[in-house]
Amino acid sequence: FDTGALAGKTVYITAGPTREPIDPVRYISNHSSGKMGYALAEAAVDAGARVRLISGPVNLPAPARMERVMVQTAEEMLAASLDGIEGCDIFIASAAVADYRPTSVAEHKIKKGAEEIMELHLVKNPDIVATVAARADKPFTVGFAAETQDLIDYARSKLKRKHLDLIVANDVSQPGIGFNSNENAVTLVGRDATLTLPQTSKRQLASQLIRHIAEQYTKTR
Ligand code: PMT
Numbered sequence: 001f002d003t004g005a006l007a008g009k010t011v012y013i014t015a016g017p018t019r020e021p022i023d024p025v026r027y028i029s030n031h032s033s034g035k036m037g038y039a040l041a042e043a044a045v046d047a048g049a050r051v052r053l054i055s056g057p058v059n060l061p062a063p064a065r066m067e068r069v070m071v072q073t074a075e076e077m078l079a080a081s082l083d084g085i086e087g088c089d090i091f092i093a094s095a096a097v098a099d100y101r102p103t104s105v106a107e108h109k110i111k112k113g114a115e116e117i118m119e120l121h122l123v124k125n126p127d128i129v130a131t132v133a134a135r136a137d138k139p140f141t142v143g144f145a146a147e148t149q150d151l152i153d154y155a156r157s158k159l160k161r162k163h164l165d166l167i168v169a170n171d172v173s174q175p176g177i178g179f180n181s182n183e184n185a186v187t188l189v190g191r192d193a194t195l196t197l198p199q200t201s202k203r204q205l206a207s208q209l210i211r212h213i214a215e216q217y218t219k220t221r
Pocket of ligand 1: 144
């Protein structure tokens, strides 16, 4: 049997981007590679957890030792996140979910017209991590905040607004860290303390994050 810090615990992790279709050949998305989320999933398994990795479209192989659910859109990611959530102890939202999706998906490829300006109407996607954190049987919920300015202030306001237990503040304006790189540097922000984790590989950083998350989780239960 396993004696790690998360032995016997079920951890859900969202990773990668979402892809919101415009028509059969086009979509709205972002630069998330899934590397941070996949590294967190590996670290959580190493700590003894049962892991469900809920992944948007990425180029990473299916990791061993865990369940991976592949999704495309934010709505699909939400459904996969709520499936079995009653049994989830810790929820970590590292995915870069598209905030908006096209109001409708064209059935056929949209043709280029004569107009210079083309308008696309968008509607807000459900907030996955906030939906999870609003539940009566809320798991210990950890979000990420990808920011290009006022990192800690914005992270703290997301922590409060989304009713999270912890938030990982990620400055995505710095070269060499954040989206798609192999390294990252973050500040872990809690209700009354912050902890800066300097730049290192996403694998290394994930182990440090899982250790701190397990510690805080244990304190609150
Ligand atoms: O995938 P990589 O290339 O390794 O890059 C890692 C990363 C930069 C994507 C990652 O470290 C990171 O910062 N992830 C969060 C990206 C993001 O979209 O953050 P946000 O500040 O927009 O969202 C705040 C939080 O709400 C996040 O936990 C996000 O998963 C969640 N969210 C946002 C919108 C939405 N509709 N549902 C959500 O659950």
